[in-house]
Amino acid sequence: MTMAMSWSEWADHDAxxxxxxVRKGDVSPAELAAQAKAAIDKVNGxxxxxxxxxxxxxxxxxxxxTNTDGTFAGVPYxxxxxxxxxxxxxxxFGSMLMQGHRPAEDSFLTGKIRQAGLNIMGRxxxxxxxxxxxxxNALYVTRNPWDTAYTTYGSSAGTGAIVAAGVLPMSHATDGGGSIRIPAGANGNIxxxxSRGVFSLAPNLSDLSGLVSIQGCxxxxxxxxxxFVDQCRGGAPGEFMPFWSPAEPYSELIKKDPGRLRIALSHEWGDYRAVPHFVAELERVGRFLEGLGHHVEWAxxxxxFQTAFAAQTTCYISNFAQVIAGQIARLGHERxxxxxxxxINIKIWEAGLDTTYGERSKMQAVFNTTSRAFGNFFEDWDIILTPVTALPTPKVGTTEYLTVSDNPxxxxxxxxxxxxxxxxxLANLxxxxxxxxxxAAQENGLPLGIQAxxxxxxxxxxxQLAAQIERAIGGKWNAGQRPSVHVAGA
Incomplete structure (x- = not known):
């Protein structure tokens, strides 16, 4: 099969x-899809x-x-x-329980993605x-393209690997506590x-019922x-809260540098600390940002934090327990x-199924005080910068972080x-x-995301800050390096 472009050329193109x-007539959406499928065949093993x-x-x-007249003109997704x-x-849902499940309708966001010109061609x-x-788990073991001995993190695991390996320029991700940012960090993606009020969860959820769940890429x-944000944002009829849009599309905003920003560095969140190498990388990035003209200091x-993480845990356990309960009821199971x-998901169901309104009310009170504290902080600071994770990315098979864990x-x-x-x-909260x-980079050779x-x-x-950085480094994220598993070779 003849490809529309070389693999090197393919990997050099963003969406x-x-x-x-496509708009120039050099290539068709079907040819892009065929090359994306060939790319999957090339590296998915x-x-x-x-x-x-x-x-x-x-x-x-x-x-x-797919609306091939949309902004993305049929780019595969x-x-x-x-x-x-x-x-x-x-x-x-990555679950044996859900095998064979076929939803009866499109989500509102699915329509937005298609209207934007993205061709949804797989999972x-x-x-x-x-x-x-x-x-x-028993269904698949997703590996990091930089070194397949290591995990990709999750929960946007496959997307993290596929984008990093040059298969697609963009792919869907979700984030209930870091599931966009954490795998982006370990795989070298953006x-x-x-914020809340950008991507709709309609028709079956809302930002109010989800509380912490966010869509993205x-x-x-x-x-x-x-x-992607410009084209896919917006609320469906009947949202529980107003959806907002910026005064200027982000695609235009990012062409201008931000003004001089007040940037706080931190890695000490309550009882949690990053390993020394990550702190050194954070400091290095801080000095780089000072070189771009920003004010940077520790704050x-x-x-x-301890109370905030306890409330977040209550949120996850009670939310996931209800999701699991809904599915087992649909399938006719009592447990x-x-x-x-x-x-661990069975334990979540057991622990969270009978969460009381009083417990949720206390949780939401902590959400409020935490959000107010961050709000007050951002009266004095524009950005807070941290590593994405505190510890080195574990190898595949490290079960302590997995729902197959035997932790009682x-x-x-x-x-x-x-x-x-x-x-x-806490950003989700x-x-x-x-x-x-x-x-940045980890000592094990994997990328290290720096979070703003x-x-x-x-x-x-x-x-805007990300675009300013991108221009300053000549577009060479990951210091211009590619993973060892990549459509165009390392």
Missing amino acids: VALAER PLDAVVEVFDDAVADPVGNG LMKDLGPTLKGRLQE TTTPEFGVCSSAE GLKV HSRTVRDTAA LPKVD PPADLLEP SVYDWFGNLWKNFAYTP CGMPGISLPL QARQANDGLLL
Whole structure:
């Protein structure tokens, strides 16, 4: 089969550039889809990151509902195997329990993605129900393209690997506590978690019912992420809260540098600390930002971190328990079948099913005080910068972070997660934006994302700063390096 372009050329194009090639008549959406499928065939063996390719969507993007006149002009796109639904397509949540599940309708965001010109041509891997830090179970073991001995993290596991390996310039991701930013950090991608009131969860959820869950993407350029947000944002009829838009599209905003920013550095969040190498990398990036003209110093919000993480744990356990309960009821089970649901998820169901209104009310009171504390902090600071994770990325098979763990206590299991993933979840709790940028490296050779967070609805400032950095480094994220598993070779 003859490809539309060489693999090196393919990997050098972001989604905006591919769309421009389509508009010029150099290549068709079907040819892009065929090359994306060939790219999956080329690298998915060692990565195990793609669950399914929709062959009909490859052959006929327009028949798949893609608006090829949209901004992305038919650029291929993969959907994480949870989140927005595709009518009649399989959506199996990374779970044995959900095998064969076909939603009866499209989500509102699915329509926005198609209208934007993205051709949804398959599914990427995720841990069971998106719980935990890596897609490793009986269904698949997703590996990091920089070194396949290591995990990709999660829950946007397959997307992290596929974008990093050059298969696609952009792919769908979701973030309930860091699941966009954490795998972006370990795979060397750009991962933006937007504020509340940007991407709709309609029709079956809302930002109010989800509380912490955010949709989004991984990309390799700031302009791709900016264009994705511009084109896919917006509320459906009947949202529980107003959806907002910036005064200027992000695709235009990012062409201008931000003013001199007040940037706080931190890695000491309550009881949690980053390893020394990560702190040194954070400091190095801080000095780089000083070189761009920004004011940088160590500072920390006045947050009761221990109480905040306890409230976040209550949120996850009670939210996931209801999701699991809904599915087992739909399937006619009284309790989760032990052979179809992983041990920690069964414990989550047991611990969270009978959460009282009083417990949720106390949780939300902590959400409020935490959000107010960050809000006050951002009266004095524009950005807070942290590593994306506190500890080195573990190797595949490190079960302490997985829902196949044999930890007898679900609370101890979550407490162990926070030791590594302390820096991302409070943005979900507070509804504020955070972005992971591939600016650093771990001692094990994997990328290390540096995370910038800002006040609610200041997503544009994060993208402006990211674009300023991208220009300053000549577009060479990850110091210009490529992973060892890559469509164009390392």
